[in-house]
Amino acid sequence: MCPRERDMSYKIVKKQPLNPEITLMKIEAPLIAAKAKAGQFIILRVDEKGERIPLTVAETDKNAGTVTIIYQKVGATTLQLDSLNEGESLHDFVGPLGAPTHIEGLKKVAVVGGGLGCAIAYPIAKALHEQGAEVHLIAGFRTKDLIIIEDMMRNASSHLYLCTDDGSFGFSGFVTDQLKELIEAGNQYDEVFAIGPLPMMKFVCRLTKQHNIKTTVSMNPIMVDGTGMCGCCRVEVGGETLFACVDGPDFNADLVDWDDLAHRQASYKAEETASIKHHEEACACQK
Ligand SMILES: Cc1cc2nc3c(=O)[nH]c(=O)nc-3n(C[C@H](O)[C@H](O)[C@H](O)COP(=O)(O)OP(=O)(O)OC[C@H]3O[C@@H](n4cnc5c(N)ncnc54)[C@H](O)[C@@H]3O)c2cc1C
């Protein structure tokens, strides 16, 4: 990060709820907007005492100097973030962090997103589409009302395959079922990218392994510093201990230790519950 970036105000220039759980925000951060590539993320703090949380750079606008983030309200910090409005500012907004996604030379790919994972998959699909690859974007949601960024995804792909678990819109079934159909129809993908809940990524990986298709997944372990110093985001990949914040967040799906990852993600459940309770109590006091 350039030190000058600290002087910016990180003003929220746009806030748009996408569904009851997910919100899009555009933040003024011209230096990050100028540099960020697909697959990278930022770490923000809402206020001076706030927790640092990583969020993917969904989109940048170099001319306007803005960075788009799309977040799901899952706990204290994302709820606190969501309490801010257009015109207000974030305390810190650091990035771009992480290694950009390797997209060079790919001609035909499937990009698979599940729920909020679609917001993280979107910039990867967009970058591949812009470099001329044929992009099949498979986006899965529980139900029709939860579908987000449909137009953005359509513009970032050669073909958008929308799926709903309950069959209320598009393909009825899981993203893995849609991907299986496409593979069995003869589509030969150079690579598959899968981003979403751990079980979804695990099942995509199981399917693509049967067809010998290289698969990349985006790991989102809990992070603290985002610079490889604290060790909080370590993941076991191919028997090696790597740090998702500097070696990732993308990893070869075949090499990921899914059980270890699931175990680590559940490690702070008690603290996270306490933190939401604290946030709700603080909100109630201010009313
Ligand atoms: C590289 C990276 C990119 C990410 N990009 C996005 C993004 O673009 N949009 C978005 O909404 N979220 C993204 N996340 C996840 C996001 O950082 C967490 O949702 C956030 O830190 C939760 O903070 P909280 O205080 O609101 O909730 P917490 O109280 O910390 O957690 C509440 C719930 O969310 C789960 N959770 C917490 N952290 C994570 C995590 N890292 N991954 C999965 N589940 C988690 C907890 O297990 C718990 O169930 C990303 C994470 C990483 C590591």
Ligand code: FES
């Ligand atoms: S977040 Fe600290 S090492 Fe990755």
